[in-house]
Amino acid sequence: xxxxxxxxxxxxxxxxxxxxIGMNGFSRFTKSELIENILSFVAKGGELIEKKFNDxxxxxxxxxxLRSRMKQEPQDEISNSTKPSTTGSxxxxxxxxxxxxxxxxxxxxxxxxxxxxxxxxxxxxxxxEVEKLRYSGTPLHARGQLITPEMLREIxxxxxxxxxxxxxxxxxxxxxxxxxLFCYWDISEDTRAHSGKYSGGRLFLRLHxxxxxKFDGTNSWSVHQFELNEEARWWYIPVPSEGRHFxxxxxxxxxxxxxxxxxxxxxxxxxxxxxxxxVHDVFITLPFEEPLPVNFEASQTNWLGKELPPRDSRPExxxxxxxxxxxxxxxxxxxxxxxxxxxxxxWVEMKDEKKLLTVFPLKIDADLRVYGRTLxxxxxxxxxxxxxxxxxGSFSFSLSFPDGVQRHTFKATGPSGEIRTVxxxxxxxxxx
Amino acid sequence: xxxxxLALVLHAHLPFVRHPEYSDFLxxxxxxxxxxxxxxxxxxxxxxxEKDSVPYKFTMSMTPPLLCMLSDDVLKARYTRHLDKxxxxxxxxxxxxxxxxxMNYLARHYYDSYVEFRDYWNRWNGDLVGxxxxxxxxxxxxxxxxxxxxxxxxxxxxxxxxxxxxxEMAVKTHKRLLGQAPTGIWLPECAxxxxxxxxxxxxxxxxxxxxxxxxxxxxPRPRYKNYAxxxxxxxxxxxxxxxLETSVQVWSKESGYPGDPMYREFYxxxxxxxxxxxxxxxxxxxxxxxxxxxxxxxxxxxxxxxELYDPYWAKERAALHAGNFMYNRxxxxxxxxxxxxxxxxxxxxxxxxxxxxxxxxxPWWIEFLIRKVAYDQGSxxxxxxxxxxxxxxxxxxxxxxxxxxxxxxxxEFWLSDSNAWIYRHLHxxxxxxxxxxxxxxxxxxxxxxxxxxxGRELLLAQASDWAFIIRSDTxxxxxxxxxxxxxxxFTRLYNELSENAIDESWLLKVEALDNIFPDMDYRTYxxx
Numbered sequence: 001x002x003x004x005x006x007x008x009x010x011x012x013x014x015x016x017x018x019x020x021i022g023m024n025g026f027s028r029f030t031k032s033e034l035i036e037n038i039l040s041f042v043a044k045g046g047e048l049i050e051k052k053f054n055d056x057x058x059x060x061x062x063x064x065x066l067r068s069r070m071k072q073e074p075q076d077e078i079s080n081s082t083k084p085s086t087t088g089s090x091x092x093x094x095x096x097x098x099x100x101x102x103x104x105x106x107x108x109x110x111x112x113x114x115x116x117x118x119x120x121x122x123x124x125x126x127x128x129e130v131e132k133l134r135y136s137g138t139p140l141h142a143r144g145q146l147i148t149p150e151m152l153r154e155i156x157x158x159x160x161x162x163x164x165x166x167x168x169x170x171x172x173x174x175x176x177x178x179x180x181l182f183c184y185w186d187i188s189e190d191t192r193a194h195s196g197k198y199s200g201g202r203l204f205l206r207l208h209x210x211x212x213x214k215f216d217g218t219n220s221w222s223v224h225q226f227e228l229n230e231e232a233r234w235w236y237i238p239v240p241s242e243g244r245h246f247x248x249x250x251x252x253x254x255x256x257x258x259x260x261x262x263x264x265x266x267x268x269x270x271x272x273x274x275x276x277x278x279v280h281d282v283f284i285t286l287p288f289e290e291p292l293p294v295n296f297e298a299s300q301t302n303w304l305g306k307e308l309p310p311r312d313s314r315p316e317x318x319x320x321x322x323x324x325x326x327x328x329x330x331x332x333x334x335x336x337x338x339x340x341x342x343x344x345x346x347w348v349e350m351k352d353e354k355k356l357l358t359v360f361p362l363k364i365d366a367d368l369r370v371y372g373r374t375l376x377x378x379x380x381x382x383x384x385x386x387x388x389x390x391x392x393g394s395f396s397f398s399l400s401f402p403d404g405v406q407r408h409t410f411k412a413t414g415p416s417g418e419i420r421t422v423x424x425x426x427x428x429x430x431x432x
Numbered sequence: 433x434x435x436x437x438l439a440l441v442l443h444a445h446l447p448f449v450r451h452p453e454y455s456d457f458l459x460x461x462x463x464x465x466x467x468x469x470x471x472x473x474x475x476x477x478x479x480x481x482e483k484d485s486v487p488y489k490f491t492m493s494m495t496p497p498l499l500c501m502l503s504d505d506v507l508k509a510r511y512t513r514h515l516d517k518x519x520x521x522x523x524x525x526x527x528x529x530x531x532x533x534x535m536n537y538l539a540r541h542y543y544d545s546y547v548e549f550r551d552y553w554n555r556w557n558g559d560l561v562g563x564x565x566x567x568x569x570x571x572x573x574x575x576x577x578x579x580x581x582x583x584x585x586x587x588x589x590x591x592x593x594x595x596x597x598x599x600e601m602a603v604k605t606h607k608r609l610l611g612q613a614p615t616g617i618w619l620p621e622c623a624x625x626x627x628x629x630x631x632x633x634x635x636x637x638x639x640x641x642x643x644x645x646x647x648x649x650x651x652p653r654p655r656y657k658n659y660a661x662x663x664x665x666x667x668x669x670x671x672x673x674x675x676l677e678t679s680v681q682v683w684s685k686e687s688g689y690p691g692d693p694m695y696r697e698f699y700x701x702x703x704x705x706x707x708x709x710x711x712x713x714x715x716x717x718x719x720x721x722x723x724x725x726x727x728x729x730x731x732x733x734x735x736x737x738x739e740l741y742d743p744y745w746a747k748e749r750a751a752l753h754a755g756n757f758m759y760n761r762x763x764x765x766x767x768x769x770x771x772x773x774x775x776x777x778x779x780x781x782x783x784x785x786x787x788x789x790x791x792x793x794x795p796w797w798i799e800f801l802i803r804k805v806a807y808d809q810g811s812x813x814x815x816x817x818x819x820x821x822x823x824x825x826x827x828x829x830x831x832x833x834x835x836x837x838x839x840x841x842x843x844e845f846w847l848s849d850s851n852a853w854i855y856r857h858l859h860x861x862x863x864x865x866x867x868x869x870x871x872x873x874x875x876x877x878x879x880x881x882x883x884x885x886x887g888r889e890l891l892l893a894q895a896s897d898w899a900f901i902i903r904s905d906t907x908x909x910x911x912x913x914x915x916x917x918x919x920x921x922f923t924r925l926y927n928e929l930s931e932n933a934i935d936e937s938w939l940l941k942v943e944a945l946d947n948i949f950p951d952m953d954y955r956t957y958x959x960x
Contacts, residue, residue: 177842271834
């Protein structure tokens with residue numbers, strides 16, 4: 001009766017129809033599979049469903065209501081793509097803007113009301129034609145039983161769709177490249193509710209520098225934090241500096257300042273993005289014909305019989321002012337962060353009483369970080385060389401700070417040519 | 433006296449695409465095209481080299497899904513049918529073009545090639561794995577393995593058992609189908625993370641390939657840059673770095689060889705050019721057009737105007753390009769030899785399917801190159817990694833850098849907005865797999881079958897091809913469906929196992945459909 005009618009509908013309309021009459025697990029069907037399933041669902045579903053189906057079809061035929069309603073229908077499958085309530089999203093590059101959590105469905109069907117792209121549609125209709133043909137080869141035998149090809153076509157028919165998440169409390173951090181980490185999490189509504197979601201808690205993702213540290217919740221070298229909206233399910237985190245170990249922690253910050261941790265990830269080391277500073281040539285001979293001299297089931301031993309410098313052998317304070325590539329996110333200090341719409345990260349705390357610094361060798365250095373703000377249209381020069389301003393007119397730079405007296409002159413030229421000058425003088429003295 | 437080595441490596445891989453449930457399935461053409469245009473031409477080349485006793489060394493990686501597909505009876509029967517139709521079409525072309533001499537000459541070229549391929553196929557009774565094994569046993573070609581389903585290992589390391597399964601099932605399949613254990617591996621997408629080498633060592637894999645920055649950014653710094661391998665700190669497995677110069681010469685859009693105007697134009701295929709009444713039986717059964725493989729035009733220039741192709745002149749050009757490539761390697765190796773206190777090794781890895789399928793003249797180019805290196809120069813010799821390490825066992829120790837050969841050099845292409853959603857599901861399934869393996873040390877035969885099928889579904893879902901296709905925005909629906917459906921099948925098996933409510937009739941069907949790795953053993957997931 002209505003097969004032809006269904007045939008004339010677009011796949012997105014069929015998907016909407018299927019959801020309306022209460023079907024499940026259909027989002028991966030091709031159009032023809034969808035039609036078959038809708039028809040058999042209606043046939044088996046009894047009067048109520050048939051009536052609903054006919055209602056919808058009637059509307060669809062007469063005035064295209066089906067389509068217009070579909071556009072208004074809140075798409076429960078599609079996650080909220082609202083940006084987090086703090087400022088902006090972190091965008092590694094234009095093609096691939098990892099704004100906030102984004103579910104797979106949204107990537108496929110846009111905001112839910114767009115047609116799948118025409119190429120995909122053609123692809124689907126091609127396949128649907130192919131499906132009409134029967135496998136003409138020899139029958140398949142498995143363990144003494146005859147399996148016909150059409151039995152294999154049904155295999156995924158009753159399988160539920162993949163869930164949005166599993167609610168198992170997972171928080172996982174993966175390096176993407178030297179500059180970006182990717183974190184996803186899977187926190188149940190229950191856990192969120194118990195941890196402060198409804199008592200004014202704000203959801204934060206924190207990135208801890210845990211180089212050489214067994215993390216106990218408070219002892220990291222540095223913390224960057226990112227405020228998230230509740231719907232976010234993954235986040236791209238910029239790497240503050242190269243060669244260090246990081247872990248991510250998720251939690252609620254309660255109005256009184258209390259931190260309710262939802263858990264943290266294992267530490268990861270982002271891939272190096274430049275040549276190693278270490279030059280240390282150790283050569284060994286491993287005859288190819290002989291097995292490797294390593295017992296992998298035993299714990300790591302010094303199998304080479306030679307010493308290699310460990311990857312992070314120098315305990316070192318993180319150099320806050322000089323991320324590996326100065327980046328506006330990290331150049332903005334804590335004092336500025338609340339008022340600067342550009343900043344998405346803020347310093348939470350900085351520890352310097354690490355016992356690690358007493359371990360030999362001891363190497364101390366210092367950078368000078370200066371920051372400030374002027375008119376966005378102004379031209380800024382430091383010691384005679386022009387510097388770039390952020391969009392809001394703020395700036396932050398790190399300068400070298402050797403022993404001796406350092407004098408730095410900051411000159412701003414306003415839009416109408418007026419000039420303001422500030423000079424800062426510093427003295428450093430190292431006692432060894 | 434020779435001053436260095438060149439190691440050519442071709443990576444042959446296709447994802448496991450096998451759809452017995454439909455009589456004709458577009459994505460299966462990936463395999464059929466690669467057989468006709470790449471694998472058989474390469475095999476014929478190796479046979480000629482062996483017959484002429486040309487001294488050469490060569491490396492191919494053949495991935496487990498490819499080996500499994502090449503040994504699969506359903507796919508073999510379908511390829512036979514496919515090739516018969518191709519010969520039939522070429523025959524019709526001879527008649528159709530009888531009055532156009534140039535076209536007819538081209539039709540004759542295709543007809544002769546396809547008949548030669550069909551003879552070859554029949555001679556081996558469709559067993560191309562046997563044909564590769566035959567060459568392998570002669571000792572000049574080395575075949576290495578890859579991840580069991582080309583899974584992207586750095587994004588899998590959350591579950592060490594899953595990484596182990598990718599390596600262990602690969603080695604096992606390689607041994608079963610090629611008759612000998614692989615000594616090295618092509619890491620899927622050349623994607624490496626520190627520590628992965630220990631898993632390789634556990635399975636007696638002695639070397640792998642990383643992109644150039646995997647070596648250049650190693651710790652400590654590599655003394656010889658990309659021109660010598662490094663022994664991984666902690667395992668002693670050797671890492672070879674890709675040479676950029678050699679890959680640019682072949683790959684580059686502007687300066688690469690395959691763009692030469694004499695070479696065959698990929699995008700002009702009679703499947704699209706000829707009237708439907710004529711070509712209908714040789715394109716998709718639903719009437720949509722597709723590539724047949726018969727292409728009569730050459731690249732000519734940038735405009736749409738295309739001249740007719742001439743294989744004679746294209747072959748001459750391939751010989752010229754092979755000579756150019758060789759000359760550049762001689763200069764490169766002479767220079768490096770002067771800079772280094774040892775013989776440099778230049779590693780030149782490529783996707784095998786580039787040769788023949790995309791760059792039609794590629795297999796000719798390789799054959800010219802191999803013969804010229806053997807007879808026309810004395811600066812360097814061809815090697816494979818196995819032979820190189822055997823002759824040069826003393827190498828620097830360092831930790832290669834986490835990297836891949838993908839866009840931007842790291843994991844970005846497989847971990848982006850369009851495909852990042854798959855990892856939470858893949859990770860969950862891997863975790864459930866390990867949990868099920870731990871809970872079932874001695875399952876009854878039915879439960880063991882469920883556990884093994886769970887392993888197959890997880891492996892199939894992990895193929896890096898799906899994430900890649902989703903990101904590159906072609907055939908997205910198919911790739912998404914494959915990822916999702918393997919995880920859904922896995923999840924049903926997992927639930928049935930946990931609830932002890934196994935539906936054997938459904939299990940039989942899944943086993944018949946996803947029949948990769950008949951020797952799957954779920955215990956591989958127990959390794960930490």
